[in-house]
Amino acid sequence: MQVVVPYAARDPKSRLADVLDADERRAFARAMRADVVDAVRAAGGTPTLLTTAPPESSEDPALDGVAVAVDDRPLTDAVDDALPEGPGETVAVVMADLALATPESLTRLFETTGDVAIAPGRGGGTNALVVRHPDFRVDYHGASYRDHRRIAADASLSVGVVDSMRLATDVDEPVDFAEVLLHGERRARDWLADAGFEVVVREGRVGVRRSE
Amino acid sequence: MQVVVPYAARDPKSRLADVLDADERRAFARAMRADVVDAVRAAGGTPTLLTTAPPESSEDPALDGVAVAVDDRPLTDAVDDALPEGPGETVAVVMADLALATPESLTRLFETTGDVAIAPGRGGGTNALVVRHPDFRVDYHGASYRDHRRIAADASLSVGVVDSMRLATDVDEPVDFAEVLLHGERRARDWLADAGFEVVVREGRVGVRRSE
Numbered sequence: 001m002q003v004v005v006p007y008a009a010r011d012p013k014s015r016l017a018d019v020l021d022a023d024e025r026r027a028f029a030r031a032m033r034a035d036v037v038d039a040v041r042a043a044g045g046t047p048t049l050l051t052t053a054p055p056e057s058s059e060d061p062a063l064d065g066v067a068v069a070v071d072d073r074p075l076t077d078a079v080d081d082a083l084p085e086g087p088g089e090t091v092a093v094v095m096a097d098l099a100l101a102t103p104e105s106l107t108r109l110f111e112t113t114g115d116v117a118i119a120p121g122r123g124g125g126t127n128a129l130v131v132r133h134p135d136f137r138v139d140y141h142g143a144s145y146r147d148h149r150r151i152a153a154d155a156s157l158s159v160g161v162v163d164s165m166r167l168a169t170d171v172d173e174p175v176d177f178a179e180v181l182l183h184g185e186r187r188a189r190d191w192l193a194d195a196g197f198e199v200v201v202r203e204g205r206v207g208v209r210r211s212e
Numbered sequence: 213m214q215v216v217v218p219y220a221a222r223d224p225k226s227r228l229a230d231v232l233d234a235d236e237r238r239a240f241a242r243a244m245r246a247d248v249v250d251a252v253r254a255a256g257g258t259p260t261l262l263t264t265a266p267p268e269s270s271e272d273p274a275l276d277g278v279a280v281a282v283d284d285r286p287l288t289d290a291v292d293d294a295l296p297e298g299p300g301e302t303v304a305v306v307m308a309d310l311a312l313a314t315p316e317s318l319t320r321l322f323e324t325t326g327d328v329a330i331a332p333g334r335g336g337g338t339n340a341l342v343v344r345h346p347d348f349r350v351d352y353h354g355a356s357y358r359d360h361r362r363i364a365a366d367a368s369l370s371v372g373v374v375d376s377m378r379l380a381t382d383v384d385e386p387v388d389f390a391e392v393l394l395h396g397e398r399r400a401r402d403w404l405a406d407a408g409f410e411v412v413v414r415e416g417r418v419g420v421r422r423s424e
Binding site (some may be wrong): 122123129141182 | 354417418
């Protein structure tokens with residue numbers, strides 16, 4: 001399956017700015033991206049990195065052999081152009097910040113039936129998609145899960161939903177680090193641990209702390 | 213399968229006090245509980261409500277025919293007493309605030325192999341369990357997912373994990389209402405909608421608003 005992995009190269013993960021500086025955010029975003037690309041390949045997918053700026057050649061050995069498409073337009077426009085243009089085509093879209101994605105969870109997504117298969121994100125987002133019909137288009141603004149269901153319904157397309165905590169967890173804010181530390185298995189988890197983050201329990205709730 | 217559904221009858225859902233008064237929180241907690249009990253039954257389970265106080269007989273027709281056990285001790289002690297006491301016994305534990313639980317997601321849990329099968333909650337909790345070995349015990353304080361894995365490992369028990377956004381979503385805080393409104397299908401969703409809550413998008417993020 002062709003799998004587009006969108007990545008925002010400029011100022012990635014800006015909502016982590018309170019806890020990570022710009023270089024750290026870039027390194028952490030790359031670690032998540034590498035984990036996603038690996039998981040896509042292990043699930044039998046062929047990843048294409050869809051990035052807003054060309055990667056530096058020395059940037060990331062994890063991208064060796066990965067096709068790169070550069071498109072500096074907003075996410076919705078860039079992804080729309082990558083979707084199926086004719087019958088019989090299938091394209092998946094998997095966000096680069098799904099640090100908990102595993103080959104198993106992606107395989108479940110790829111095997112979910114429907115003209116469109118959706119992995120909802122927490123908070124109404126769309127973390128991953130499989131599009132099997134040229135009449136579907138994306139709209140990533142706002143509550144995109146609801147919008148994508150509406151777009152599919154308006155085009156009389158069937159929708160499958162994959163129920164996965166791993167695919168529902170995109171890493172946008174420091175609170176999400178707890179999920180990566182608890183359930184991550186690869187680079188992104190190791191990066192956070194090496195950077196000194198650990199899970200702490202305060203007043204019965206789980207958070208993260210960074211050692212000095 | 214025997215399925216224990218723990219329910220805190222006194223001041224339920226206290227972290228919703230900013231948006232719901234005490235009567236509303238009780239009604240909403242009962243709506244979630246009824247949805248969970250229904251889903252357990254539809255998944256082939258036999259639910260027992262494990263509650264800290266006896267329900268009033270007029271309280272909830274959704275509990276008709278459901279066994280009720282009253283135990284006012286802390287959750288860990290009460291659940292521990294309900295777990296298997298000998299080989300060959302299986303007991304599941306499904307929290308009463310899993311408003312997105314469906315027969316499908318619970319069936320996946322019940323079919324997950326291992327001496328212990330765990331549905332992790334967001335934030336390191338344990339939202340549901342299947343226990344098939346008498347050496348396992350629970351500890352719901354703090355980051356219980358990690359603790360339950362450790363307890364299983366210390367007793368040389370195998371652990372399966374079910375990857376479900378629906379089972380990972382317990383409803384503790386107002387932000388969780390968005391998940392119920394977006395993905396809920398039954399009483400809890402209807403209760404929130406009838407109470408005037410709706411999904412709103414503010415600055416690109418999804419939240420909820422209550423109409424006046």
